[in-house]
Amino acid sequence: MILYQYYSGLPLHMERSMLILKGSLQEKGGKYYAVFRFKDKQKWINLDIPTTRGNKRKAEQALQAVLSDYENRIVGNSEILFVDFLSDWLNDMKDVIKPSTFETYKITVNKKIIPYFEKKEYVLTDIKPRDITEFLKYLKLYGKNNSSGLSYKSVRNIYGILSVAFNFAYKNDMIVKNPILDCSMPTFEKDIKKEVVIYTPDEVQKLLKVAKDSHSHIYLFLLLALFSGARRGELLALTWNDVDYDNKTLSITKSRTGTYKDVTALITTPKTNASNRVIPLTDNVISELRAEQERQQYDKLLLGNAYVDNHNFIIRNKLGKPYTNLSCINRVVYRLMDKAGLKRCTIHGLRHTVASILDSNGIPIQEISILLGHENIKTTENIYIHRSRTIKRDNILLLDKIYDNH
Numbered sequence: 126m127i128l129y130q131y132y133s134g135l136p137l138h139m140e141r142s143m144l145i146l147k148g149s150l151q152e153k154g155g156k157y158y159a160v161f162r163f164k165d166k167q168k169w170i171n172l173d174i175p176t177t178r179g180n181k182r183k184a185e186q187a188l189q190a191v192l193s194d195y196e197n198r199i200v201g202n203s204e205i206l207f208v209d210f211l212s213d214w215l216n217d218m219k220d221v222i223k224p225s226t227f228e229t230y231k232i233t234v235n236k237k238i239i240p241y242f243e244k245k246e247y248v249l250t251d252i253k254p255r256d257i258t259e260f261l262k263y264l265k266l267y268g269k270n271n272s273s274g275l276s277y278k279s280v281r282n283i284y285g286i287l288s289v290a291f292n293f294a295y296k297n298d299m300i301v302k303n304p305i306l307d308c309s310m311p312t313f314e315k316d317i318k319k320e321v322v323i324y325t326p327d328e329v330q331k332l333l334k335v336a337k338d339s340h341s342h343i344y345l346f347l348l349l350a351l352f353s354g355a356r357r358g359e360l361l362a363l364t365w366n367d368v369d370y371d372n373k374t375l376s377i378t379k380s381r382t383g384t385y386k387d388v389t390a391l392i393t394t395p396k397t398n399a400s401n402r403v404i405p406l407t408d409n410v411i412s413e414l415r416a417e418q419e420r421q422q423y424d425k426l427l428l429g430n431a432y433v434d435n436h437n438f439i440i441r442n443k444l445g446k447p448y449t450n451l452s453c454i455n456r457v458v459y460r461l462m463d464k465a466g467l468k469r470c471t472i473h474g475l476r477h478t479v480a481s482i483l484d485s486n487g488i489p490i491q492e493i494s495i496l497l498g499h500e501n502i503k504t505t506e507n508i509y510i511h512r513s514r515t516i517k518r519d520n521i522l523l524l525d526k527i528y529d530n531h
Contacts, residue, residue: 146192150184152176157184159191165302168195195298207247208239210299214290224391225382233286237268250300257287257308265311277313284310322470324478326527333528335465343457345417346440349375350472352524353404354479354497357472358382361448362392364437365418373411373518375404377498381451400498405518407525414439421445482527488520496521 148161151169157180159170172187174180211234219227241260261280268275268283275283288305295303324332329351336344349360358380367376380395395401406414417439424445425432433445440454441447448454455472462469470478476497483493494500 146196148188148192150181150188157187159188161192161195163195163301205249205299207249207252208243210249210294211239211242211290214293217293223382223393225393230286230289233283234290237264237283238287249294252291252300252304254304254307254309257304258311261308262311265313280310280313321477322468322474323481324467324470324475326482328465328467329478329482329528332462332465332467336461339461339464341457341461342441342443343454343461345413346454347458347461347475348410348413349439350475351479351528352407352410352521353377354476354493355404356380356396356400356476356498357451357454359395359400359498361438361440361451361454363439365439366437368406368414368439370411370415373406373408375406377402377404381449395498397498397500399494399500402495402498404496405521407522409525409529479524483520483523486523486527488523492520 146161146163148159151158151160153169155176157172157174157176159168159172161168170191172184172191174184174187176184215227215231215234218230222230238260241263245256247256261284264280264283265274267273268280284305288303291300291303291305294300333344333347333351336347346360349355349363350357353360353375355377359377362379362381363375363377367378368374369376377395378401379392380400381392421441424443425434428444431444433441433447436447438447458472459469480493480497483496484490
């Protein structure tokens with residue numbers, strides 16, 4: 126065995142980090158192999174050189190070339206500023222993750238991460254675990270526009286995005302070790318969770334009655350939310366071809382999420398595989414869907430060119446436009462809740478309402494999980510749910526009986 130240590134004249138800061146690869150020649154199957162550790166893993170590279178007499182010098186040169194190549198993978202990135210890497214990484218992510226996820230990454234990187242590290246002018250390969258720890262401590266104390274600290278959940282989310290970015294750099298041989306693995310999260314006082322408002326059946330009836338009596342264009346949105354338990358983005362992505370009048374079902378196969386118009390206008394897949402589901406509809410909901418479809422046809426004739434009819438979305442405003450500003454629909458819903466004299470319940474809270482009512486009436490958790498498109502139940506239950514994505518019609522009819530007075 127020949128032990129060979131290769132020195133390459135690295136930049137000064139790289140020499141400080143001891144990025145000097147040590148390798149050896151090993152014989153296996155009549156061939157020379159370059160054996161060395163790279164990023165904490167041992168590598169065996171077949172040099173494709175026979176171990177016959179006279180080839181040892183050639184194998185040593187090949188070993189040197191391999192070590193040089195692996196060092197250069199890191200050295201080539203030794204002058205890249207961390208903030209420049211983040212910008213490049215965002216561009217790489219744009220076409221491989223959902224638009225709404227990319228939007229979150231972009232906002233976090235540009236508003237929280239880059240402003241902090243830009244002043245420090247850190248090079249990517251120089252980032253140490255303590256640098257990340259100091260950043261997380263800063264977020265805890267001053268992360269909210271330098272005026273106050275962020276919550277544990279917010280800091281944890283930023284940590285998660287940094288973890289994805291550093292993992293990308295590590296897998297692409299831009300860094301030798303992922304610094305995020307050895308950093309420390311600051312300690313937090315236990316976050317005080319806000320009370321989640323969940324409506325009782327009586328309150329659901331009251332809200333639906335006010336919405337219907339007000340002839341609100343958002344009535345159908347609320348009705349579908351309270352009978353399907355669907356997410357806001359799933360409801361706003363529904364099109365008329367998702368409704369099967371003959372079989373009385375609603376198919377949820379797509380979603381719209383995000384905050385910017387160019388993002389919310391895009392249709393994406395649902396949140397999880399389990400979110401692709403078919404939901405039985407009651408006669409009451411079917412009747413309201415038919416009535417809404419007829420209203421839309423009437424409005425189209427009445428308003429002519431003023432009515433937007435270049436899409437097939439079920440939920441739309443009075444002029445036929447789909448909702449691309451998701452916060453707008455929140456305001457409309459909250460006004461109806463105020464009018465009904467109810468505490469404001471978030472649209473996501475309506476999902477909790479559906480789950481709570483079904484659970485209190487003895488519906489199995491597996492059925493509720495299917496209805497909501499969840500995956501976070503026991504493994505055996507997940508396997509069972511995977512085989513059937515349709516909640517039993519008798520169980521969904523229970524909601525019709527509960528809401529029948531609205």
